[in-house]
Amino acid sequence: MNQNETPLFTGLLEHAKKNPIQFHIPGHKKGVGIDPEFRDFIGKNALSIDLINIGPLDDLHHPHGIIEEAQQLAAEAFGADHTFFSVQGTSGAIMTMVMSVCKPGDKIIVPRNVHKSIMSAIIFSGATPIFIHPAIDKNLGISHGITTDAVRKALEAHPDAKGLLVINPTYFGIAANLKEIVDIAHSYDIPVLVDEAHGVHIHFHDGLPMSAMQAGADMAATSVHKLGGSMTQSSILNIKEGLVSAKHVQAIISMLTTTSTSYLLLASLDCARRQLATKGKELAERVMGLADLARKRINEIPNLYCVGEEILGTKATYDYDPTKLIISVKDLGLTGYEVEVWLREHYTIEVELSDLYNILCIVTPGDTEEEINILVEALRELSYSRTEITSSTKALEVHVPNIPLLALSPRDAFYSEVEVVSIEESVGRIIAEFVMVYPPGIPILIPGEIISQENVDYIKENLEVGLPVQGPEDPELKTIRVIKEYRAIK
Ligand SMILES: Cc1ncc(COP(=O)(O)O)c(C=O)c1O
Numbered sequence: 001m002n003q004n005e006t007p008l009f010t011g012l013l014e015h016a017k018k019n020p021i022q023f024h025i026p027g028h029k030k031g032v033g034i035d036p037e038f039r040d041f042i043g044k045n046a047l048s049i050d051l052i053n054i055g056p057l058d059d060l061h062h063p064h065g066i067i068e069e070a071q072q073l074a075a076e077a078f079g080a081d082h083t084f085f086s087v088q089g090t091s092g093a094i095m096t097m098v099m100s101v102c103k104p105g106d107k108i109i110v111p112r113n114v115h116k117s118i119m120s121a122i123i124f125s126g127a128t129p130i131f132i133h134p135a136i137d138k139n140l141g142i143s144h145g146i147t148t149d150a151v152r153k154a155l156e157a158h159p160d161a162k163g164l165l166v167i168n169p170t171y172f173g174i175a176a177n178l179k180e181i182v183d184i185a186h187s188y189d190i191p192v193l194v195d196e197a198h199g200v201h202i203h204f205h206d207g208l209p210m211s212a213m214q215a216g217a218d219m220a221a222t223s224v225h226k227l228g229g230s231m232t233q234s235s236i237l238n239i240k241e242g243l244v245s246a247k248h249v250q251a252i253i254s255m256l257t258t259t260s261t262s263y264l265l266l267a268s269l270d271c272a273r274r275q276l277a278t279k280g281k282e283l284a285e286r287v288m289g290l291a292d293l294a295r296k297r298i299n300e301i302p303n304l305y306c307v308g309e310e311i312l313g314t315k316a317t318y319d320y321d322p323t324k325l326i327i328s329v330k331d332l333g334l335t336g337y338e339v340e341v342w343l344r345e346h347y348t349i350e351v352e353l354s355d356l357y358n359i360l361c362i363v364t365p366g367d368t369e370e371e372i373n374i375l376v377e378a379l380r381e382l383s384y385s386r387t388e389i390t391s392s393t394k395a396l397e398v399h400v401p402n403i404p405l406l407a408l409s410p411r412d413a414f415y416s417e418v419e420v421v422s423i424e425e426s427v428g429r430i431i432a433e434f435v436m437v438y439p440p441g442i443p444i445l446i447p448g449e450i451i452s453q454e455n456v457d458y459i460k461e462n463l464e465v466g467l468p469v470q471g472p473e474d475p476e477l478k479t480i481r482v483i484k485e486y487r488a489i490k
Contacts, residue, residue, distance in 0.1 A: 001072065001073055001076050003073060003076070003077060003273075003274060003277035003278050004274060004278060005073065005274070006070070006267075006270045006271050006274050007066045007069035007070050007073070007270070008058075008066045008067055008069070008070035008266055008267055008269075008270040009267040009270045009271050010066075011056070011057065011058075011065075011066035012049040012051065012057065012066075012263055012267055013049070015049075015051070015056055015057060016030075016048040016049055016051075024052060024054055025052050025260070026050055026051075026052060028047065028050070030044070030047055030048050031044055031047030031048070031050075034047065046264060049263055049264060049267060050262070050263065050264055051263045052260065052261075052263070053259075053261065057263065060085060060087070060254075060257065060261045060266065061254045061257070061259065061261075062254075067085065067266065070085070070266070070269070070270040070273070071083045071084065071085060073270075073273060073274075073277075074236055074238075074269070074270075074273045075238070076277075077203075077273050077276060077277035078203055078211070078213050078222070078236070078238050079203065079211070079213040079214060079238075080213050080220075080238035080239055080240060081239060081240050081241045081246065082238075082239050082241070082246040082249070083236050083237070083238050083239075084096075084236065084237040084239075084249065084250065084253050085234070085235075085236055085266055085269050086221075086234070086235040086236060086237055086253065086257070087233060087234060087257065087258065087261045087262050087265045087266065088233070088235075088256065088257055088258070089223070089225070089233050089234075089235050090117070090195070090196075090197040090221045090222065090223040090226075090235040091115070091117035091120075092117075092235070092253070092256055092257060093221030093222070093235050093236065093237035093253070094115070094117045094118055094121060094193075094195055094197075094221045095117055095120065095121040095124065095256055096221075096237055096249060096252045096253040096256055097121075097163075097165075097193040097219045097221055097237065097249075098118060098121035098122060098125055098127065098163070098165070098193065099121055099124065099125045099252050099256070100219070100244060100248055100249045100252045101162045101163040101191055101193065101244065102122075102125045102126075102127035102162050102163060103125065103126070103127075104125065104126030104127070104411075105126060105127075105128065106125075106127050106128070106161075106162040107127065107128050107129075107130050107158050107160060107161040107162060108122065108127045108128070108129055108130065108161060108162060108163045108164075108165060109129075109130045109132060109151075109154045109155070109158060109161045109163070109164045109165065109190075110122075110129050110130070110131060110132070110164075110165040111131070111132050111133075111134045111143075111145065111146045111165070111166070111167060112131040112132065112133060112134060112403050113134045113143040113167070113170075113442045114165065114167065114195070114442065114443075115167075115195060115197065115442065116434060116436055116442075116443060116471075118165060118195065119410060119434065119443060119446050119447075122410050122411070123410050123411045123414050123447070126409075126411050127162070128409050129406070129409075129410065130154060130157075130158050130161060131403065131406065132146045132150045132151065132154050133146075133150065133403060134146055134316070135147055135314070135315065135316030135317075137311075139328075140307070140326065140328055140357065140358060141330070141355065141356060141357040141358065142170075142172055142326070142355070142357075142358065143170070143442075144170060144172075144174045144176075144316040144317055145166065145167055145168060145169075145170055145174060145175065145176040145316055146166065146176060146181075146316070147176065147315040147316050148176070148177055148180045148181055148184065148315065149315060151164065151166075151181050151184055151185070152184055155184060155185065155188050155190065159188050159190075161188075161190055162190070162191075163190060163191050163192075163193050164181070164185045164190055164191070164192050164193070165192075165193045165194075165195065166178065166181055166192060166193070166194050166195070166217075167194075167195040167197075168194050168195070168196060168199065168209070168212065169196075169198050169199050169202065169209050169319075169320070169321050170198065171197075171198055171353070171360070172307075172324060172326050172360060173198065173320050173321035173322075173323070173324030173326070174311070174316070174317055174319075174320050174321075175199075175202075175209035175210070175318055175319040175320060175321070176316060176318050177318040177319075178194070178209075178210055178212065178215040178217065178318075179210060179214075179215040179216065181215075182215045182216045182217050183216075186216070186243075189243065190243075191218035191219065191243035191244050192212075192216075192217040192218050192219075193217070193218065193219045193220075193221075194212035194215075194217045194219065194220040194221070195221055196211070196212050196220040196221060196222040196223075197221065197222070197223040197226060197235075198223065198226060198227065198321070198324075199211060199212070199222065199227075199321070200222045200223055200224050200226065200227050200228035200236075200276070201227050201228060201276070201280065201283075201284055201287075201323070202321060203276075203280075204276055204277075204280025204281050204283075204284055205280065205281050205284035205285065205288070207284070207285075207288060207322075208284060208288075208321055208322075208323075209318075209319040209320065209321060210319070212238065213238055213240065216240065217240070218239065218240055218242065218243050218244050219237065219238065219239045219240075219244055219249070220237070220238045220239075221235065221236075221237050222235060222236050222237075222238060223235045224236055224269055224272050224273070224276075225268075227323075227362065227364055228272050228276055229271075229272040229275055229276070229364075229365065230265070230268040230269045230271070230272035231264060231265050231268040233262075233265055234265040234266070234268055234269045234272075236269065237249065237253060283365040284323075286365070287323050287363050287364060287365055287367070288322050288323060290363050290367055290368075290369065290372055291322050291323045291324075291325060291363040292322060293369070293372060294306070294325055294361075294363065294372045294375060294376060295307075295308050295322070295325060297372075297376045298325070298327060298375075298376060298379055301376075301379055301380050301383045302383050302384075303329075303331040303332045303383055303386065304327060304328070304329060304331070304332070304379060304383055305327070305328040305331070306325055306326065306327050306328075307320075307325075307326040307327075307328070308322070309322070323362065323363045323364070324360060324361075324362055324363075325360065325361040325362070325363065326358055326360055327339075327358060327359050327360070327361065327379070328357060328358050329357065329358060329359060330356075330357040330358075332382070332383060332386045333386065334386070335354070335355075335356050335357070335465045336354035336355045336356060336357055336358045336359045337354045337355070337356070337465050337466050337467050338465070339351075339354060339359050339382065340354035340359055341466070342382055343359075343378055343379075343382075346378065346381070346382075347374060347377075347378040349374065349375060349378055354467070355437065355467065356461065356462065356465065356467070361375060401444070401452075401454045401455055401457075401458045402452075402454060404445060404449035404450055404451065404452060404455060405449065405450045406446075406448050406449050406450075407430050407448060407449065407450050408430055408447075408448040408483065409448055410446055410447045410448045411447075412448065413430060413431070413432050413447035413448035413483060414432060414433075414447040414448075416432060416483045416484070417483070417484040418432040418481045418482060418483060418484055419481070419482060419483075419484045419485075420474075420479045420480070420481055420482075421479065421480060421482055422478060422479055422480075423456055423459070423460075423477060423478060423479065423480050424456070426451045426456065426480045426482055427451055427452065427453050427456055428450065428451065428452075429450070429451055429482035429483065429485070430448060430449070430450055430451075430482060430483040431445045431446070431447060431448070431449055431450075431451050431480065431481070431482055431483075432447050432481045432482055432483055433447060433471055433472050433473065433480070433481045434446055434447065434471035434472070435455075435459060435469065435470075435471045435472055435477070435480075436469070436470055436471050437462055437467050437468060437469055437470070443471070444458060444459060444462075444469075451480070451482070459477060463477060
């Protein structure tokens with residue numbers, strides 16, 4: 001196969017060049033019927049390939065032409081047996097993975113710090129989650145992945161599980177010993193599903209953590225749009241056949257996917273794959289160099305710590321992705337969110353995420369030394385402005401709440417009769433909705449868990465500092481939906 005070719009993108013261009021008379025959707029017809037301001041901004045080129053699954057352009061639901069060819073090239077590039085394109089982000093690919101292996105009542109082993117799409121899939125499929133505690137980094141206040149020991153214990157206790165889901169690498173770029181985890185799960189004939197939302201690039205450079213396909217995992221939902229250069233919302237689902245069947249996965253992904261698949265997104269996947277396959281290594285090399293430079297210079301700034309390879313060596317920190325800059329700001333006496341806002345207001349810098357103690361900046365082929373210099377300069381100014389008032393500031397103490405107890409399956413809780421109570425009154429009750437901070441979208445509470453005072457305090461702490469707490473029907477989180485309790489009538 002020739003990785004320089006882009007059958008899908010090229011097919012669209014050739015089709016558009018014929019200037020066909022379109023009696024089909026989309027009704028804007030090459031942009032002619034669209035709002036002129038939007039047309040002028042977005043450009044005629046993009047609108048000319050905003051097409052639909054007419055005969056010559058294949059169909060994502062039943063690929064047998066240019067989409068199939070593009071998916072085959074992607075499979076080769078990622079070392080998979082099959083690749084499915086997703087126009088519904090990695091969330092869509094993750095739901096497909098879970099629903100491909102689980103039916104109602106089946107057990108799936110998952111870390112508790114999963115993205116909400118995994119919990120949504122667990123609710124849709126009716127699976128029972130067996131949670132593994134992620135390893136918590138008390139210094140940074142973040143959770144890492146799961147350890148091999150924890151996986152071994154979970155499998156010994158639940159050899160009948162239908163799948164093991166692993167987040168690798170984590171949002172913060174920390175990787176577990178995936179190969180060992182895969183080998184253990186396979187010794188039980190249990191398929192390994194990898195949430196590889198933050199790892200599309202790792203497959204293409206030996207200095208980066210091992211990819212899901214390299215480790216022999218059965219499925220991986222991989223965000224090409226996050227770090228691989230395709231357009232937002234476009235992802236892939238890679239699979240290795242054996243414990244899972246490509247035909248079954250195709251049926252499930254099709255059930256979960258819009259029938260109006262965006263060809264702009266699909267074409268961008270085709271081209272991103274070409275770039276990764278042909279230049280991925282050299283691009284990663286340059287990005288790692290830029291990130292290392294940034295890390296070194298940030299670590300020279302007082303009261304800031306940018307995580308480097310010293311984080312490695314624990315059971316949960318087997319490897320890391322150096323292109324992620326995890327910057328601990330707690331010693332400035334500021335929350336990550338305050339630093340995020342300061343950078344926005346003073347330097348028009350937007351970070352990837354902030355939490356109570358850190359900011360996360362990602363470095364990609366889209367960056368140059370110029371952006372790195374501005375980030376370092378901004379952080380230096382912020383730090384020195386804090387140093388002058390150090391006596392009145394105090395480093396924030398990290399605390400991470402314990403994982404709540406699951407009293408009901410998430411699906412049963414979600415579909416139970418509920419009542420709305422004030423957040424203060426919710427302690428001790430079983431929650432019927434999600435509460436999470438987005439990004440990263442990892443639930444503080446999931447349906448079925450017992451709300452503790454510690455959870456309520458943690459939610460309030462996040463709200464007070466301005467972090468985006470989402471999930472409940474009440475956006476202000478003054479009230480919360482809990483399972484209705486029937487007390488004896490006196
Ligand atoms: C760990 C993790 N998994 C899955 C997703 C979902 O990816 P997408 O936004 O492409 O649906 C995200 C998104 O932030 C994520 O951080």
